[in-house]
Each structure stands twice: as C-alpha cells, then as structure tokens.
Amino acid sequence: MSEADAVILEGVARGDAGSLERLYRDYFPMILNMIVQNNGTEEEAKDVFQEAVIVLYDKVKQHDFELTSRLKTYIYSVCRRLWLKQLGSKDRTFRDVAAYEDIIVVEEDLAMHEEKDLQLTMMEQALDELGEPCRTIIRDFYIANLSMQEICDKFGYTNADNAKTQKYKCLQRLKKLFFTATTK
C-alpha cells in the first residue's frame, strides 16, 4: 500500500470531504468508462461508485483493516463486482473490455458490506418507526453525547429525572423495534 493510498484511506475513515473528492477525481473516470462500455449509463456509474466508496469505508472502519492491493485495483474490483450483480439482475450482458485492470477477490468484503447494510437498514427503519421526540433524544444522548441536563433543557422537561425516564422508555422501544425486526 503506497503512502498516497494510505493518506486517502485515513481521510476516508475520518469522513474527510477532501479525501472523498480526491477519490472521485482519481478513480471515477475509470469506473465511468467501465460501466458505460458495458451497457451502463453515467447515472448508474455514479451510484455504483458511491456504493463502492461505502464498501471501502466499511472496510477501513474495521480494526484489523489491511489493504492487500493498490487502492485503484480495490475500487475497480468492487465496482466491477457490483456492476456485474446489477447487470445479472437486469439480464444485460457484460463484456469486461477493461481487462487492463487487475482484479482481486472482493466477495468477502462485499458480503460483509451487505450484512452491515442490512443491519443498518433495519436500524434506520426502527428509528423511523420510533418517531419524534424519541429519535432526537436517543441521538442527542448516545451520538451527540449531550448530558441529561442539556436534553432536559432542550425538550423542556420539568426536571432531569423526567428526561431520564423518557430516554429510558425511548431506548426500550427502539430496542424492541430493532430486535423484532431482526428476528423476523
């Protein structure tokens, strides 16, 4: 893994906008070419690339993360795999003219990504069903790390204990929504 790749990956892990833009500048044309050459449109190329970046993000977020190939190869392989899957479902053909790029096996990463995607979708659904103000309370407490007192002030509870009770009820409901969806 080259130094430049490492810098970019580090940026991706941080969610740094500059690094993401750099990714687009460096690799999007290649992917656009591959997809347009294989019965795709520019819009589809944008979607595939975006998903590939998320796969990369999932990967760099892992603790034991290690990129065994060049970043370019990795992105190309992921996009190729993603596009093949889309083509398969749409019954279109793939010629793979771009044999100029090395391909590595990325199935494992993609499976992991899909698993994660599924869980996160469920979380999304659970949060959607939870509704307001619970969703904001949960987010404020667990994500934004606001103190109970701040939440109490924000939502106009008479005292912090009320807020605590409210938060507890919200969390329990969210857990219930989430786990019923999982076991379904």
Added chain:
Amino acid sequence: MENEQEFIMQADKYLNGEMEDRERVAFERYCEENAAAEQLATHRLFLQQLKEHADRVAFKNTLSAAAARYHAGDSLAAEQREPLIVTLWNKFKVNSLVAASVAIVAVFSTLWMSGYYKTIEKTSTNYSALRRDMNDVKKNVNAQNAVIRNINNDKQRDDRSASNFGGTGFIISANGYVVTNYHVVRGADSVHLQSTKGESFKAKVIYIDPTHDLAMLRINDSTFAPLKNAPYTFKETPSELGEDVYTIGYPRDEVVYGQGYLSSRTGYAGDTTAYQISIPVNPGNSGGPVLDSKGNVVGIISGKQTGIDGASFAIKTEALLNSIAAIPVDSLESELVINKKNALGGLKRTEQVKKIQDYVYLVKVY
C-alpha cells in the same frame, strides 16, 4: 439495583467511561453476581450499531456532497483543461488557413500557367479543329523573303502583316452574309475574307454559336458589290449514307477541291448535329461547304478525328439553319435571305465548282 432503568443508566455510564474506579469495580461485580453480563453485552452491541448507523448517515452525506461537487466541477474542469493541441490550433488557425490557401492558389495557378489544363483538353480529345495556323509557314516564308529581298535591296522592308489563322467561309445570303466555324474566328481582332479573284473584304462577326461551332460574318467593306444569288441551296433533310459529296476550301492560299462520300449520320463521339464524311481535309478547310451532287449544301466542314484516316466531320445544314434562325434581328443590318433556287442541278461537277467558287472565301483572322 432497583430496576432495569437504573441498570441501563449505570451501563451507559460504564460504557462511556464516566465511572470512578471504585464505582466501576462495584458495577462489574454486580454484573457478575446478577448474571447481567449478557444484558450489558447486548446493550453495548446495540449502542455500537446505533453509532455505526449515525456514522454511516454522516458519511453518506459527506460523500454525496463530495460527489455533487465533483460532478458539478467535472464539466468546468474539462473545459479549463484544454489539450495543448487545441490551444496550438486556436493560436495558429489563421496562419495555417492562409498557408493552405496560398498553397492551393500556387498549385492551381502553376498548373494553369504551364498550360496543364490545355494539355489535358488536347490529349483527352481526338477531335481536331481544322483551323489553319499560318504562323509557322509564314514565319519561314517571311524569313526567306527577307533574305531574298535583302539581296536586292537592303532598305526594302517587309510590311506585310501576317494573318494568324485561316479558314474557309461561304455566302449564305448574297447581300454579304458569310458562315464559317466559330473556332476559326475565335479570339479574332479582325477578320478578312479573300475571294478566288484575289479581292479582300473586311468582315465583322455578327453572331457566334459555340455549341455548334458556327459563326456568322457580314462583309463590311465599301468595295464589296452585292453578288447575284448563290447558285446552291441548303438541304434541311438528312442525307443518306454513301451519298456522293464534295467540298471546296482553302487549306492553302489557293482554292482546293475535295471529293468523297457521306460515311456516317453522326459526327465525333456520336454528335447528332454532324455527319462523318470521307473527304480528305486539312487545316484551313474548316468552314467550307459540303455539297451533294445536285448542288445542295448538306453541311459545313468543321474538323476531323486524329489518328483515324478519312474521318472528317461536317456540321449538318439543319444545325446551320437553326443557328441562323436564332440570330437576333437586331444584329442584322439588312435582311438575311436564304437562297431557295438551285442553279447547279444537272451541271457537270466542274461547272458546279466553277460557279460555286466565287461564293467561297478564304477567311483570314488577325
């Protein structure tokens, strides 16, 4: 711990690392004792999921923003990064266009000036117009004359101006209208007609018909006395193959008789306005009348095919009459009367020729 709410609160605190050492140990022991370790693990996993979800949402937003910025700047960047070749082209476009134009002009003007196109025209046709170029002969003769004269008198000067081209023409209307070939008078400064008797008249081109290679002249000279009506008539109907025809003309300064037969109803390259005749003709015969045995003009000598023996061409009388009919009346000073009365029928050939030759002129073009 009283209830689950209390436990979750403790757990949150524990997971956030907000507990004092002592407190943490107590909480850990509590978990062990009450078999709440599993509950804690679940809670931790769940919170982790929650965090990941939040991270993902945030990341997606950043990514979308970055993508939008990239795609928006895409076209802009493409415009800015013009390839070097385009820049150079823009810079030198005018120069290269000028250079190209100059090259084209140079090529074609050179070809034109060197007579390339004329050569093409000449070599691509086997048709040879029978205009007599007098310069070659005259130059030689003049040179000889000069030498001879100089022997006798050094001061005597040759003031004879040489005609450039010669052809034949004949009367179509007794009041001074003469027809000849357009190629004979083409580019003429002045045209003179010389009769067999040696009289010379000035003539003016009044009408040209380049399509049929015909030109009408009018004798424009005070010394010209109107002639009696021409002895020959014009035969409009097509003549038959094998018909006996003859011509008189001026391939040299003296009138020359030529005889043959009509060998084809069409002229050069299938030209239906002409005949092919088998009279040996030479430069200078152009514009001479072609007559049949009864003294009808059936055509006008116009040229021959090079490389083929005995293939001469004569413009049909029909084309001549059409051409005459097309002359604007304004161009005519006096009425152009086509002779309808034939005075040659039944005469012997020698008699015919004798009568006709007064009406056939040597056309000299300067």
